[in-house]
Amino acid sequence: xxxxxxxxxxxxxxxxxxxxxxxxxxxxxxxxxxxxxxxxxxxxxxxxxxxxxxxxxxxxxxxxxxxxxxxxxxxxxxxxxxxxxxxxxxxxxxxxxxxxxxxxxxxxxxxxxxxxxxxxxxxxxxxxxxxxxxxxxxxxxxxxxxxxxxxxxxxxxxxxxxxxxxxxxxxxxxxxxxxxxxxxxxxxxxxxxxxxxxxxxxxxxxxxxxxxxxxxxxxxxxxxxxxxxxxxxxxxxxxxxxxxxxxxxxxxxxxxxxxxxxxxxxxxxxxxxxxxxxxxxxxxxxxxxxxxxxxxxxxxxxxxxxxxxxxxxxxxxxxxxxxxxxxxxxxxxxxxxxxxxxxxxxxxxxxxxxxxxxxxxxxxxxxxxxxxxxxxxxxxxxxxxxxxxxxxxxxxxxxxxxxxxxxxxx
Amino acid sequence: xxxxxxxxxxxxxxxxxxxxxxxxxxxxxxxxxxxxxxxxxxxxxxxxxxxxxxxxxxxxxxxxxxxxxxxxxxxxxxxxxxxxxxxxxxxxxxxxxxxxxxxxxxxxxxxxxxxxxxxxxxxxxxxxxxxxxxxxxxxxxxxxxxx
Numbered sequence: 001x002x003x004x005x006x007x008x009x010x011x012x013x014x015x016x017x018x019x020x021x022x023x024x025x026x027x028x029x030x031x032x033x034x035x036x037x038x039x040x041x042x043x044x045x046x047x048x049x050x051x052x053x054x055x056x057x058x059x060x061x062x063x064x065x066x067x068x069x070x071x072x073x074x075x076x077x078x079x080x081x082x083x084x085x086x087x088x089x090x091x092x093x094x095x096x097x098x099x100x101x102x103x104x105x106x107x108x109x110x111x112x113x114x115x116x117x118x119x120x121x122x123x124x125x126x127x128x129x130x131x132x133x134x135x136x137x138x139x140x141x142x143x144x145x146x147x148x149x150x151x152x153x154x155x156x157x158x159x160x161x162x163x164x165x166x167x168x169x170x171x172x173x174x175x176x177x178x179x180x181x182x183x184x185x186x187x188x189x190x191x192x193x194x195x196x197x198x199x200x201x202x203x204x205x206x207x208x209x210x211x212x213x214x215x216x217x218x219x220x221x222x223x224x225x226x227x228x229x230x231x232x233x234x235x236x237x238x239x240x241x242x243x244x245x246x247x248x249x250x251x252x253x254x255x256x257x258x259x260x261x262x263x264x265x266x267x268x269x270x271x272x273x274x275x276x277x278x279x280x281x282x283x284x285x286x287x288x289x290x291x292x293x294x295x296x297x298x299x300x301x302x303x304x305x306x307x308x309x310x311x312x313x314x315x316x317x318x319x320x321x322x323x324x325x326x327x328x329x330x331x332x333x334x335x336x337x338x339x340x341x342x343x344x345x346x347x348x349x350x351x352x353x354x355x356x357x358x359x360x361x362x363x364x365x366x367x368x369x370x371x372x373x374x375x376x377x378x379x380x381x382x383x384x385x386x387x388x389x390x391x392x393x394x395x396x397x398x399x400x401x402x403x404x405x406x407x408x409x410x
Numbered sequence: 411x412x413x414x415x416x417x418x419x420x421x422x423x424x425x426x427x428x429x430x431x432x433x434x435x436x437x438x439x440x441x442x443x444x445x446x447x448x449x450x451x452x453x454x455x456x457x458x459x460x461x462x463x464x465x466x467x468x469x470x471x472x473x474x475x476x477x478x479x480x481x482x483x484x485x486x487x488x489x490x491x492x493x494x495x496x497x498x499x500x501x502x503x504x505x506x507x508x509x510x511x512x513x514x515x516x517x518x519x520x521x522x523x524x525x526x527x528x529x530x531x532x533x534x535x536x537x538x539x540x541x542x543x544x545x546x547x548x549x550x551x552x553x554x555x556x557x
Contacts, residue, residue: 345426347473349448350417353529357413365448379449379471408417409425409474 003392005308007300013389015040015296026359029394034179034207034338034385035363037232039293046292047234047285057281059258073284076291077274083294084224084241085215090273091247094282097238098206099129101225102173104240104277105202106133108253109223110171116142119168121199123148123156123185125178125372130204134173143170150375154181154330158189165197172201176208180369180383181330182313182338184212188219195220200246206230210387211309211336213302216241228286232387233293237286240277247273254279297388305388309337312386312395319399325406329373329381337386340367343402346409348382354405355382360398415525416532417474420482425474430467430484438465439549443542445534450476454542462491463547468539475532480539482519492547499540506533 013019016038021028030038050072056065058073077089086092095101110120120134124147134145146169148160161172172194177184191201200222205214209226216224222243229235242250252259252270256279261269270276297305316339320326325344343351352364363383366373373381384398434440434455442453452470456463466487468480487495504511506526513524526536 347448347471347477349450349473349532349535350475353416353532354413370449373449379451408413409422 003311005311005388006304007308009389009391012300013391015042016389017041017044019389023359023361024357029358029360029397031384031386031390031394031398032361032363033210033387033390034230034367034383036229036235037210037387038389039232039234039289040296042296043233043289043292047289050285050288055284058284059275069284072288073282076287079291079294080239083214083298084239085217086241087217088244091241091244093240093242093247093274093277094287095225095238095240096236096283097227097229098204098225099133099227099238101223101238101240102129102202102204103133104253105171105223105225105242106137108250108277109200109246110134111137111141112251113170114138114141114143117168118143118170119146119166120144120171120173121146121148121161121164121169121194122173123175124150124375125154125156125181125183125369126173126175127179127204127206128368128370129206130173130175130202131371134171147371150181150183150372152376153332154178154183154372154375155332155334156183156185156190158186158193161190162193162197165194165199169194169197169199172199173204174201175204175206176214177205177211177336178330178332178369178372179207179338180367180372180381181332181340182335182385183330183332184208184334184336186334187221191220191222200243207336210297211302211306222246228290228293231290231293232296234283234286234289237283237290239290244273247277250277252276252279256280258282300388306337308388309386309390312390312392313337313339315392316384316386316395316398319395320402323399323402323406326402329376329378338383340381340383342378342381343406346405348380350409351382351402351405354408355398355401358397358401358404360394360401362398416529418522418525420519420522421474421478424478424481428468428477428481430481431469432467433469434465434467439546441542441546443470443538443545445472445476445538447534448473450535450538452476452480452539452542454480454539454546456543456546458547463487463489463495466543472538473532473535475526475535476538479523479536482522483539483543486518486520487543495543495547499544502540503537506536 054068056069058070194201202223203221205226224241228237259279329340348364438455438457450472455467457465466484513521
C-alpha cells in the first residue's frame with residue numbers, strides 16, 4: 001500500500017525501542033495502546049536525565065538540586081497547562097493517573113455537596129474508573145448514580161443527557177473517548193447542555209489525549225482527567241485539570257507535606273492551588289517524562305497522528321469485516337482508532353492467546369467497562385487499539401492472525 | 411512452545427461439544443464460579459449420594475480452556491467421593507501450575523490440560539470449574555471467584 005502518514009513512520013518507529021524487540025520469535029505487533037502506549041527514547045531519556053542530573057525533593061530545599069528538581073517539576077506543569085490550554089498552572093494537579101484524578105473530584109468536590117436523593121449522571125459506556133468512585137460517594141451520602149443510555153452503535157445521544165438532567169443532578173461524568181467501543185462523544189455539546197442546567201462536568205480524557213487536540217477552555221470542561229502512560233509517557237503520573245473557582249472551594253483530599261502552609265495542633269492552613277491537592281512527595285520524574293511525551297506528540301502533531309489513526313481504523317474495519325463470523329462491538333460514526341470485536345465460536349480470551357503466539361498484542365476481556373460490554377450481550381470482546389507508530393502491515397497481521405485463530409477452532 | 415500444545419484436539423472438541431452441559435434440578439447443589447478477569451461465568455450442579463458424586467452438570471460461558479476443563483471434569487468425577495475428588499483436584503492443580511510436575515497416566519483425557527501451565531494467564535481459566543465444584547461439594551454455596 002502506498003498510503004502513508006504525514007510523518008516519517010520508519011523514523012518514528014525507531015524512536016520506540018520496544019517495537020524492535022521480538023515477541024515469541026516474531027516481530028512485535030503492538031495493538032494494545034488503549035491499555036498503555038509504548039514510550040519513545042525522548043521520554044525514557046528525560047526520566048533518566050532527571051535522575052542523573054536534577055533529582056532532589058521539590059519545593060523544600062534551598063540547595064541547588066532541590067531548585068533544579070522544582071524547576072523541572074513546575075516546568076512540566078506549565079507544559080501540561082499549554083497542552084490542555086488551561087488558564088493557569090493553578091488548575092493543573094498532578095495525580096497517579098486518571099483514576100486518582102476522578103477519585104479526587106468524587107471525594108473532594110462531590111462528596112461534601114451530596115445530599116440523599118442527589119444524582120450523579122454518567123453514561124453507560126464509562127470505564128469503571130468513572131463509575132465506581134461515584135458509587136462510593138453515593139453509598140456514603142445517599143445520593144444515586146443515574147445512567148445515560150447508549151444506542152446499538154455505542155453512541156450517546158446528548159438529548160438523553162438533557163432528558164436525564166434533573167434538579168437533583170450535581171455532576172455529569174463522561175468519557176471523551178470510550179475505551180471499550182472507541183466512540184468519540186460529543187463532549188462540548190454535552191457540557192453545554194449540562195451547564196445550561198447549572199451542572200458541572202468531569203471529562204475522563206484518558207483515551208482522548210493520545211488522539212485529539214484538547215482545549216479545556218473551548219470545551220468549557222470543569223474537570224478533565226488523563227494519564228501519562230496512554231500518551232506515550234510514564235505510568236504512575238496523571239493529571240487533573242480543574243476550573244480554578246471550583247478547585248479553590250474544594251477541601252484538600254489527602255493530607256501531608258507540601259499541601260500545607262502552616263501546621264499546628266491548634267489548626268492547619270492549607271497551601272494554595274495546585275499544591276493543596278498534592279500531599280506528599282510527587283512523582284517528579286514521572287512529571288518530567290510526561291512533559292517529554294507531550295513535547296514528542298506535539299512535535300509530530302496531534303492532527304497528523306489522528307489523521308493516520310483514522311486511516312488505520314478504516315483499513316482495520318475493512319480487513320476485519322471481510323472475516324466471516326466477526327462482529328464489531330461499537331460502530332459509532334465518530335470513532336477513535338480502536339476496534340472491538342467478537343468472532344463466532346472463539347472466546348476473546350482464546351483469540352488473545354492465539355494472536356499473542358503470532359506476536360500480535362491485543363486486549364481481551366471487558367476492558368474495565370462491564371456495563372458497556374454487557375449492553376451488547378457479550379461477556380468480553382477482543383480489542384485492537386492503534387497508536388501513532390502502527391502500520392498498515394500490522395493491521396494485516398492482525399487480520400491474518402484472526403483468520404488463523406478462526407481456522408484453528410473450526 | 412506450540413499453540414497446539416495448549417489447544418489440543420481434545421480441548422477443542424470439548425469446547426465445541428461440551429459434555430454434561432445443562433442444569434440439575436434441586437436437590438442438586440449449585441455453585442457459581444466467576445473469573446472477573448475475562449468474564450468467564452459458570453454454574454456447576456452436583457447431585458451427591460452420601461458424599462459420592464452421582465451426577466454433575468455445568469452451564470455458563472467461557473473460553474475454550476475453561477469450557478473444556480469443566481466438560482472433561484464432569485466426565486471424570488462421576489462416582490468419586492469427596493476424598494477421591496480432592497485427590498484428583500490436587501493432581502490437576504499440580505499439572506496446571508507446576509512446571510516439572512509429571513502428568514500421571516491415570517489422568518487420561520485430563521492430561522490434555524498439561525499445556526496450560528506454559529500459559530500462566532490461562533491457569534485460572536482451567537481451574538475455575540474445579541474450584542467451583544470443590545465449593546459445591548463443601549456446601550459453601552457461596553460464589554467462587556478467581557480474583
